[in-house]
Amino acid sequence: MTEEAFHIPQNQVISVSRRLAQLAAMMPEVAWAADIGTDHAKLLALLIQQNKIQRGLGVEVVEGPWQTALKNVAALGLSDVIEIRKGDGLAPLRPGEVQAVIIAGMGGKTMTGILSRSPEVFQSLQWLLLQPMSQAGDLRIYLQKNGWKIMQEDLIEERDIIYPILLACPGAMPELTQWQADYGPILLMQRPPMLKKLIEKDLKGMQEILKQLAKSDHEDSRLREQQLLIKCQQMEVLMQ
Ligand SMILES: C[S@@+](CC[C@H](N)C(=O)[O-])C[C@H]1O[C@@H](n2cnc3c(N)ncnc32)[C@H](O)[C@@H]1O
Structure with a gap:
């Protein structure tokens, strides 16, 4: 620090x-x-x-x-x-x-x-x-x-x-x-550079969750996967 x-x-x-x-x-x-x-x-x-x-x-x-x-x-x-x-x-x-x-x-x-x-x-x-x-x-x-x-x-x-x-x-x-x-x-x-860094970090966290969901056979996991994929796409747009 x-x-x-x-x-x-x-x-x-x-x-x-x-x-x-x-x-x-x-x-x-x-x-x-x-x-x-x-x-x-x-x-x-x-x-x-x-x-x-x-x-x-x-x-x-x-x-x-x-x-x-x-x-x-x-x-x-x-x-x-x-x-x-x-x-x-x-x-x-x-x-x-x-x-x-x-x-x-x-x-x-x-x-x-x-x-x-x-x-x-x-x-x-x-x-x-x-x-x-x-x-x-x-x-x-x-x-x-x-x-x-x-x-x-x-x-x-x-x-x-x-x-x-x-x-x-x-x-x-x-x-x-x-x-x-x-x-x-x-x-x-205002879109300061740190905002892009924050969204990138959140996006990485969500991609990790997606990897875990892909390993699951649960039906609920497919729905959650779809929701997260849409959110990830929206976040990619948000970063531009
Ligand atoms: C993580 S420290 C942050 C200290 C300082 N504000 C800073 O930002 O560096 C959180 C402090 O808030 C106190 N705290 C938590 N809840 C509180 C409350 N309801 N009323 C008063 N103090 C509280 C804790 O005891 C702790 O000392």
């Missing part, structure tokens, strides 16, 4: 992955932002260092990472601007307390669960910065159905896996096709 070093107050240096650096680059400037599942709290420290946020609130549900976050923030001399709370998702936040919420490094379904469990906080937000590890399609559909609009999207590769990053704000977004949900409406419009 490529790491980048950043200087923060009192000449402290922190190293962050390219993924965290890209998240910080896409973060809008707000007074107060919360990072849900903050773990090491490095992202909040970086955002303070870059003057993207004036105050940070880290939320962590697990004891070990919560302790790590507290320790890191204290070691960096940022305890007066970054508060770490223990709890589940948005529950430790009051509605209107922060303008933006970041959720990174979790599955898309975990993220929609976190947002659904605290509707008052969710609806009070101006920005959501999300980096799902999986199920990005479910997450995009959830945003659209709940009156959120994707404003910016990017793809970042870490340890041979390509992850999307989404910046969304309240607003109407047209209903998404399955392709737009899976690969991102903005990414499909």
Whole structure:
């Protein structure tokens, strides 16, 4: 993993992955932002260092990472601007307390669960910065159905896996096709080189499944094969 070093107050240096650096680059400037599942709290420290946020609130549900976050923030001399709370998702936040919420490094379904469990906080937000590890399609559909609009999207590769990053704000977004949900409406419009790489990877995965299906005598396997072949053909067109 490529790491980048950043200087923060009192000449402290922190190293962050390219993924965290890209998240910080896409973060809008707000007074107060919360990072849900903050773990090491490095992202909040970086955002303070870059003057993207004036105050940070880290939320962590697990004891070990919560302790790590507290320790890191204290070691960096940022305890007066970054508060770490223990709890589940948005529950430790009051509605209107922060303008933006970041959720990174979790599955898309975990993220929609976190947002659904605290509707008052969710609806009070101006920005959501999300980096799902999986199920990005479910997450995009959830945003659209709940009156959120994707404003910016990017793809970042870490340890041979390509992850999307989404910046969304309240607003109407047209209903998404399955392709737009899976690969991102903005990414499909902008077509960055990393999108082609992601579709190629998915296509390879599906070709592997097709090889396994070809070995099976099951009647259901023929139907699944037909469906996958059509999807592969459509993905080849999508890549052009
Ligand atoms: C894989 S780590 C990602 C850490 C960091 N956000 C990043 O992107 O580098 C996920 C973190 O989220 C925490 N987490 C998972 N579900 C959570 C929830 N419902 N509320 C708060 N934290 C949660 C986990 O304990 C873990 O520390």
